[in-house]
Amino acid sequence: MPNSREWQLVRRPHGWPVPADFRLVEVEVPEPGEGQALVRNLSMSVDPYMRGRMNDAPSYAAPYQLDQPMYGGVVGVVESSNVKGIAAGATVRHGLGWREWAIVPARQLEPVDPAADGVPVSAYLGVLGMPGLTAWVGVHDIAEVRPGETFFVSAASGAVGSIAGQLAKLAGLRVVGSAGSAEKVAWLRDELGFDAAFDYHDGDITELLQKAAPEGVDAYFENVGGDHLRAALAVMNPFGRIAACGMISAYNESRPGPDNMFLVVGKKLTMRGFIVSDHAHREPVFRRNVSGLLRDGRLIFRETHRSGIESALDALLDVLRGGQHVGKMVVDLT
Amino acid sequence: MPNSREWQLVRRPHGWPVPADFRLVEVEVPEPGEGQALVRNLSMSVDPYMRGRMNDAPSYAAPYQLDQPMYGGVVGVVESSNVKGIAAGATVRHGLGWREWAIVPARQLEPVDPAADGVPVSAYLGVLGMPGLTAWVGVHDIAEVRPGETFFVSAASGAVGSIAGQLAKLAGLRVVGSAGSAEKVAWLRDELGFDAAFDYHDGDITELLQKAAPEGVDAYFENVGGDHLRAALAVMNPFGRIAACGMISAYNESRPGPDNMFLVVGKKLTMRGFIVSDHAHREPVFRRNVSGLLRDGRLIFRETHRSGIESALDALLDVLRGGQHVGKMVVDLT
Numbered sequence: 001m002p003n004s005r006e007w008q009l010v011r012r013p014h015g016w017p018v019p020a021d022f023r024l025v026e027v028e029v030p031e032p033g034e035g036q037a038l039v040r041n042l043s044m045s046v047d048p049y050m051r052g053r054m055n056d057a058p059s060y061a062a063p064y065q066l067d068q069p070m071y072g073g074v075v076g077v078v079e080s081s082n083v084k085g086i087a088a089g090a091t092v093r094h095g096l097g098w099r100e101w102a103i104v105p106a107r108q109l110e111p112v113d114p115a116a117d118g119v120p121v122s123a124y125l126g127v128l129g130m131p132g133l134t135a136w137v138g139v140h141d142i143a144e145v146r147p148g149e150t151f152f153v154s155a156a157s158g159a160v161g162s163i164a165g166q167l168a169k170l171a172g173l174r175v176v177g178s179a180g181s182a183e184k185v186a187w188l189r190d191e192l193g194f195d196a197a198f199d200y201h202d203g204d205i206t207e208l209l210q211k212a213a214p215e216g217v218d219a220y221f222e223n224v225g226g227d228h229l230r231a232a233l234a235v236m237n238p239f240g241r242i243a244a245c246g247m248i249s250a251y252n253e254s255r256p257g258p259d260n261m262f263l264v265v266g267k268k269l270t271m272r273g274f275i276v277s278d279h280a281h282r283e284p285v286f287r288r289n290v291s292g293l294l295r296d297g298r299l300i301f302r303e304t305h306r307s308g309i310e311s312a313l314d315a316l317l318d319v320l321r322g323g324q325h326v327g328k329m330v331v332d333l334t
Numbered sequence: 335m336p337n338s339r340e341w342q343l344v345r346r347p348h349g350w351p352v353p354a355d356f357r358l359v360e361v362e363v364p365e366p367g368e369g370q371a372l373v374r375n376l377s378m379s380v381d382p383y384m385r386g387r388m389n390d391a392p393s394y395a396a397p398y399q400l401d402q403p404m405y406g407g408v409v410g411v412v413e414s415s416n417v418k419g420i421a422a423g424a425t426v427r428h429g430l431g432w433r434e435w436a437i438v439p440a441r442q443l444e445p446v447d448p449a450a451d452g453v454p455v456s457a458y459l460g461v462l463g464m465p466g467l468t469a470w471v472g473v474h475d476i477a478e479v480r481p482g483e484t485f486f487v488s489a490a491s492g493a494v495g496s497i498a499g500q501l502a503k504l505a506g507l508r509v510v511g512s513a514g515s516a517e518k519v520a521w522l523r524d525e526l527g528f529d530a531a532f533d534y535h536d537g538d539i540t541e542l543l544q545k546a547a548p549e550g551v552d553a554y555f556e557n558v559g560g561d562h563l564r565a566a567l568a569v570m571n572p573f574g575r576i577a578a579c580g581m582i583s584a585y586n587e588s589r590p591g592p593d594n595m596f597l598v599v600g601k602k603l604t605m606r607g608f609i610v611s612d613h614a615h616r617e618p619v620f621r622r623n624v625s626g627l628l629r630d631g632r633l634i635f636r637e638t639h640r641s642g643i644e645s646a647l648d649a650l651l652d653v654l655r656g657g658q659h660v661g662k663m664v665v666d667l668t
Contacts, residue, residue: 019522027406035424052600199422244599247598250593250594250596256590256591257592259589259591260581260584260591261581261584262559262585262668263607264578264581264605264607265578265579265608266386266607266609268607269606270596270607272605273599273602273603274599275599275602276600
C-alpha cells in the first residue's frame with residue numbers, strides 16, 4: 001500500500017492562521033475495507049469556508065479535529081474498490097481532500113465524467129462543483145434576479161463571484177463587479193463581459209460603486225462584508241436583495257460592521273444568508289444548465305493551479321488574503 | 335375663523351434635534367374650500383420615523399419643508415365640511431398633525447368610530463393605527479412567526495414593540511423583550527405576559543439575551559439596531575428571521591455596526607426591512623383582528639399623554655431618547 005502525505009490541524013488559529021497551526025505528515029494507507037474504495041487524489045480544493053472549520057465554535061461546517069487530517073472537496077481516480085458500481089480507474093469526487101490518498105466510503109463517492117463534459121477534473125471543484133452551485137443558488141434562488149436589474153458582486157474574480165456575475169449577465173442583468181487588481185478588473189470587463197468593474201483599492205468603495213452603478217443596485221451578491229457591504233447598502237435601490245454568500249473580510253479579524261445598517265429599513269432591503277449544502281436539490285438543474293453553457297462557450301471559467309500537497313496551505317492562505325490568483329484555486333497532487 | 339398654532343421646521347438638525355431647529359407659530363386658518371373640511375385636531379402622534387423627515391436625504395418619507403408646518407398622524411373632529419359624506423361632528427383620522435386646526439382634503443379624511451371600537455380617539459394613532467399595523471405586518475408577514483418558536487423584540491415597551499410582543503404571544507411563541515427600565519420590564523412580564531424581559535442597561539446585551547432565551551431566538555423584531563442587533567445575531571438560531579422595523583439607535587448619531595454580521599451567512603438568517611405604508615392592503619385583516627382582541631381584553635395597550643401643542647416637540651424628543659414613557663406617545667391638543 002502507498003504512503004500518503006496529509007495536512008493536519010495541530011492548533012486552532014486565533015486571527016490569521018500561521019504555519020505552526022498545521023503540519024504535513026506522512027502516513028501509511030490501509031487496505032480499503034468492505035464498502036470502501038482507495039482513491040488517488042488528483043486535484044484538491046482550498047476554499048474560504050475552510051477557515052471556519054479551524055474554529056471550535058459551532059458553525060454550519062463541523063470543526064476540524066486537532067491532530068486529525070483536514071478534509072474538503074477533491075477529485076481523484078479509484079485505485080482499488082470494494083464498492084459495487086465503482087471500478088478501478090473511475091474518476092470520482094469526494095470529501096476527503098488535504099491528503100494524497102484516501103480510503104473513501106461508498107456514500108461519499110460521486111463519479112464524474114470530464115471527457116463527456118469536456119472539462120479538466122479540477123472543474124468539479126469549481127465551475128461544476130460547490131462554487132458553481134453556490135453561484136447558481138445565490139443568483140437565482142436567493143438574490144432572485146430579474147432581467148433589466150443591476151447586479152453587483154464582490155470578489156468578482158473569485159471562484160464563486162466570476163460565475164455569479166456571468167450567470168446574472170446571462171439572466172439579462174447589468175453586471176458590476178469589484179476585484180483587487182487592475183488585471184482582475186480587466187478580465188471581468190474584457191473577457192467575462194461585465195458591464196462595469198472596479199479595483200476596490202482605487203478609492204472609497206461607495207463612490208466607486210456609485211460611479212459604476214449610477215442607476216443603483218437591485219441585487220448584491222455578498223462575498224466580502226465590511227466596507228463592501230456598507231457601499232452596497234448605500235447604493236442599493238428600494239426592495240433590493242442581498243444574497244449573503246460569505247464575508248471573507250471578517251473570517252480572520254474582528255471589525256466593526258457597516259455604520260449604515262439602518263438603510264435596510266428605509267430601503268426595505270432583504271438580506272439573506274445561505275449555505276449551499278441546504279440547496280443540494282438544485283444540483284440537477286444547475287449541472288444541466290451550466291454544462292450546457294460550458295459546451296456552448298457561453299460561460300468562461302478560469303482556475304489557478306498550485307502543484308504538490310506541500311503547497312496547499314499557502315494556497316488556502318492566498319485565497320483568504322485575496323492574492324493575485326484568478327478564478328478557482330486548486331492544488332494538483334500528482 | 336380660528337387661529338391655530340403649528341410647529342415648523344426652520345433648520346435641518348445635524349445629529350440630535352435641538353429646540354432652535356423648530357418654531358411654534360400662530361397662523362390664521364382659512365375657510366375650507368370645495369372638497370375640504372375644517373378639522374379641530376384632538377390628539378396628534380409623535381413617532382420616531384419623523385426624525386427621518388427632518389433630513390433632506392431621499393427617504394421613504396418625504397422630507398419636511400423648511401419654514402412649513404410639519405405633519406403626521408392625528409385624530410380630530412370635523413368643524414365644518416365641504417366633503418360629501420363627511421358631516422360636522424364626525425371623528426376623523428388624517429395626516430395633518432403638528433397643528434391645532436387643519437384644512438384637510440377629502441382623500442386624506444378617514445372616519446373612525448371610537449364608541450363602536452370602545453377606545454379613546456388616540457387609539458387610532460397607536461394600537462389601531464400605524465404602530466399597530468406595523469406590529470401586525472412585522473410579526474406575521476415579515477418575521478413569519480410560527481407557533482413554538484422564540485420571538486425577541488427590542489424597544490418592547492414602545493408603541494410598536496408592546497403590540498408586536500403580544501401578537502407573537504397570541505400566535506403561540508415564547509416571547510422575550512428588552513426595554514430601558516425596571517418598571518418597563520415589570521410591565522412586560524407582569525401585565526403583557528412576556529415570558530422573559532430584561533433592562534438593556536443591566537449588562538452586556540448578548541449575555542442578557544442568551545439568559546432570557548437559552549433556546550435561541552427564531553424571530554427578532556428589530557427596533558433598535560447597534561448592540562441589540564449584535565446580540566440578536568449572536569443568539570439567533572439557524573434560518574432565523576429578522577423583521578427590521580427601525581433602528582432608533584442610529585437616527586441621531588452615526589455608530590459602527592455590529593461586528594458579527596458574518597453570522598447572517600453561517601446561520602442562514604434572513605433580515606428584511608419594511609415600511610408599513612407598503613403593506614396598506616393588510617389594514618382590513620389587521621383592523622378586524624385587533625379590534626376583536628381589544629374587545630375581548632386579549633390585547634393590552636397603554637398610552638402616554640402629553641398636553642398642549644407646545645409639548646409636542648419635547649414629546650418627540652423623549653420618544654427618540656427612549657424616556658420613561660410606556661406605550662404610544664400622543665399629544666392632546668384640547
